[in-house]
Amino acid sequence: MEGVHQLKKDYPWTQTPLVVSAPMRLIALADMAVEVSKAGGLGFISSGTDTSTLAHELQAATSLLQHCTLPTESDTLPLGIGFINWSADLATALPLIRKYRPAAVWFFAPSSLSSLQEWTAQTRAASPHTKIWIQIGSVREALDAVSHAAPDVLVVQGTDAGGHGLARGASLFTLLPEVHDALCQQQAAQSTSSSMPVLAAAGGITEGRGAAAALTLGAAALVLGTRFLAAPEARISHGYRAAILSAVDGGQCTVRTNVYDKLRGTTGWAATHNARGVINRSYSDAVAGMSEDENKRAYEREVEKGDDGWGVEGRMTTYAGSGVGLIKTVQPAGEIVREVREGARGVVEGMYSWSAKEKG
């Protein structure tokens, strides 16, 4: 449980264990982030593809938070901003970070380690109390991030995650402990006095059991993405949400692929990355050999169907993690935060009573 006290100190309005909403591109905006933070979690606003809508979202969040009195560290804004670094614009982002002073920024998929270093240094200069979160998907990425950017929090993303991440990888089951041990070793070898980053876990956490398992594996904060798609605050269409609620057998009904990026014209992701989404006709046609052009035309016709274009027989992209089969109901974001937090506590306590009884 290393890191728990640091989190409580850095985000004093939050409760333990810290539940975090992931900065899902186009989906996690001011409404969701504010509700998550108000419930004692930490909400992230996605900066979008190119940072162009970020100013508007930060203004909206500030208004929504106006009558709340969430205690923050050094008067920061009690939420975070997430960037997809290879596509985000540092020059647009910096004045906003300086003006709004978010409690945290979350960096993901930089074009290079030197770019990551630059984003980190400039952010720290613009807003010294803003904490740096960096998302990684392998032990190598973890070691590189720590040695180049010394983040406050390392978001360890397992391969169950929905949306983008490393194409090849391990789940949190093995990735979290291996990252933890490798960082300890790196620190011992460098004999520096710099503190270990706090570990946050992302990828496959949907409710109390997964949250407790992530704590067990060494995480101090719990990041959920897919689960928040079922919150009314998520900026998604009814069709998308319905596809999330109806999906079952999450490991079978989702797949990691770059097919959806291609059809939607999302170019720019490195070949090392792809994204997990619900298998639909776009994917099965691609696997069956349909040309990209034809598949793209079919996708574009489907867009016109609106909500009916989603689902297994549809072609609209339903990014979702392998935990999607556990999501059955629409719930406000704040309620999700509370349920996951209390669920995790309940599982931990239940485990202990069992263990104590076994011991006799």
Next chain:
Amino acid sequence: MEGVHQLKKDYPWTQTPLVVSAPMRLIALADMAVEVSKAGGLGFISSGTDTSTLAHELQAATSLLQHCTLPTESDTLPLGIGFINWSADLATALPLIRKYRPAAVWFFAPSSLSSLQEWTAQTRAASPHTKIWIQIGSVREALDAVSHAAPDVLVVQGTDAGGHGLARGASLFTLLPEVHDALCQQQAAQSTSSSMPVLAAAGGITEGRGAAAALTLGAAALVLGTRFLAAPEARISHGYRAAILSAVDGGQCTVRTNVYDKLRGTTGWAATHNARGVINRSYSDAVAGMSEDENKRAYEREVEKGDDGWGVEGRMTTYAGSGVGLIKTVQPAGEIVREVREGARGVVEGMYSWSAKEKG
């Protein structure tokens, strides 16, 4: 912790939480299974591809157990036998099951549900006290196995596992809870009085943290494969073991593929299955476009190198799970059992003290 008491009743020589060694083909034989059971775990002997060496291994195990007094249920043999059902021969297996009465049999990858049903019924007829374990990798497979064969234990295998399993899947993080919930629902719908199978977890458990996480997610028994490759009792070459000990960043250095099956001439696996192994030159050459014939010839030349044929630059197959990066030392199988069991308990207790302190 449902199932824990059932396990203690069915395998009275074991200790809680139950640590199980997986029936790894050609690798997990009498030596390993006996040492695991002697340490209070449950060891499985792999029946091999075609059951032809099984009689010899069971005889060897019986001799090794001769001076042990492990208390068993109805005088069964205190270990299990694992079958790869599509390739195993029921007619050869049955007399051995009848004669040796193993505490458990483990079925995996049957050619059909009716074949699974037949194996189960015949095994129960031949040895009524032998418990039936069935390995599954999806919610669908779990529901089918339970409704067709009513196993005593369902081995839920997540996609981090080494060796063979479903090509597509989720990790234990999401698969275990979704299987659990789906079985509860199925049982409620059928309003039968039949009891839920006990859930065992396989795939990614390497040490105490993963073991505790699996318990947290609803498993009552913990199956380890890859970790036992580092035990001297594993029937593998020095080269294989060295490749296990030197592997790092398990999600990056391993991959699920059918390339290794092709090169080794292991035919017969359904297209739904493949296997996770350490990435080596066979795999990278296949990805780079080398023809199967040429790759196979290169593999066959490599076989002659003996131990030097393993490793990242080699071509010998190193099946391993994504937890391989956590394995650093050679340890006797019995010591692994004790360390994982005590490690899991320690993690559970540590979690609780934290939780209690947080509560104030």
